[in-house]
Amino acid sequence: xxxxxxxxxxxxxxxxxxxxxxxxxxxxxxxxxxxxxxxxxxxxxxxxxxxxxxxxxxxxxxxxxxxxxxxxxxxxxxxxxxxxxxxxxxxxxxxxxxxxxxxxxxxxxxxxxxxxxxxxxxxxxxxxxxxxxxxxxxxxxxxxxxxxxxxxxxxxxxxxxxxxxxxxxxxxxxxxxxxxxxxxxxxxxxxxxxxxxxxxxxxxxxxxxxxxxxxxxxxxxxxxxxxxxxxxxxxxxxxxxxxxxxxxxxxxxxxxxxxxxxxxxxxxxxxxxxxxxxxxxxxxxxxxxxxxxxx
Numbered sequence: 124x125x126x127x128x129x130x131x132x133x134x135x136x137x138x139x140x141x142x143x144x145x146x147x148x149x150x151x152x153x154x155x156x157x158x159x160x161x162x163x164x165x166x167x168x169x170x171x172x173x174x175x176x177x178x179x180x181x182x183x184x185x186x187x188x189x190x191x192x193x194x195x196x197x198x199x200x201x202x203x204x205x206x207x208x209x210x211x212x213x214x215x216x217x218x219x220x221x222x223x224x225x226x227x228x229x230x231x232x233x234x235x236x237x238x239x240x241x242x243x244x245x246x247x248x249x250x251x252x253x254x255x256x257x258x259x260x261x262x263x264x265x266x267x268x269x270x271x272x273x274x275x276x277x278x279x280x281x282x283x284x285x286x287x288x289x290x291x292x293x294x295x296x297x298x299x300x301x302x303x304x305x306x307x308x309x310x311x312x313x314x315x316x317x318x319x320x321x322x323x324x325x326x327x328x329x330x331x332x333x334x335x336x337x338x339x340x341x342x343x344x345x346x347x348x349x350x351x352x353x354x355x356x357x358x359x360x361x362x363x364x365x366x367x368x369x370x371x372x373x374x375x376x377x378x379x380x381x382x383x384x385x386x387x388x389x390x391x392x393x394x395x396x397x398x399x400x401x402x403x404x405x406x407x408x409x410x411x412x413x414x415x416x417x418x
């Protein structure tokens with residue numbers, strides 16, 4: 124509970140209200156109308172025909188078609204429905220790194236986006252994952268539910284290796300409505316990030332990838348002989364850090380980030396990269412201005 128209080132104090136709540144006001148101003152008139160999905164049902168816009176089967180509503184039979192074809196034909200209409208938002212928060216052990224930790228930063232960003240979603244959009248789902256689904260907050264709706272979100276996020280404990288593909292596969296194969304999937308992660312996964320995002324694309328979710336890193340990961344300041352230990356699988360390696368080795372690491376890290384950005388660009392997915400000392404409220408506004416989150 125103390126973690127929750129320190130993360131989501133009065134100052135944080137004031138920032139949430141500010142973000143909510145800004146979002147309403149920026150997206151006035153577009154919130155509900157733009158986050159819609161169409162499905163066939165009994166709405167007002169004609170979509171298609173199909174053969175009548177026992178149990179269908181007689182009121183939607185096309186009697187003119189029956190007189191012409193001597194067959195019972197059902198008229199189908201398009202219904203509009205609001206789309207859910209799924210927040211996938213990486214809770215693997217690597218997210219515990221940094222000051223503030225990547226997980227604490229992820230919690231704040233997730234809480235801010237959830238708050239605006241609750242206030243202006245639809246039901247939000249919050250999921251913590253690592254090598255499997257570690258926890259799930261049932262769908263919430265309405266601004267007053269933000270404190271349940273706070274409690275859930277505050278209770279997340281980092282641990283385990285990352286296997287986003289299996290986590291997302293497990294979550295999505297349990298019947299879920301198509302919606303917006305927001306992944307908040309460092310994307311350090313020995314299995315790679317592509318397979319995980321492929322799963323979400325296969326289930327036809329709109330996707331927003333938010334990559335979080337610490338400055339020490341992007342540009343480490345190390346030298347001499349060291350033993351490096353992988354935080355997730357405890358594999359250790361003895362190395363001698365030289366300027367050329369650091370340059371090679373930074374080049375490889377940049378390539379890793381560019382691969383994620385390139386993948387998202389290829390499939391027209393939302394993507395933002397940030398570091399943990401970047402103000403989270405500015406990041407949230409950056410997400411909004413990109414347009415994907417409320418498209």
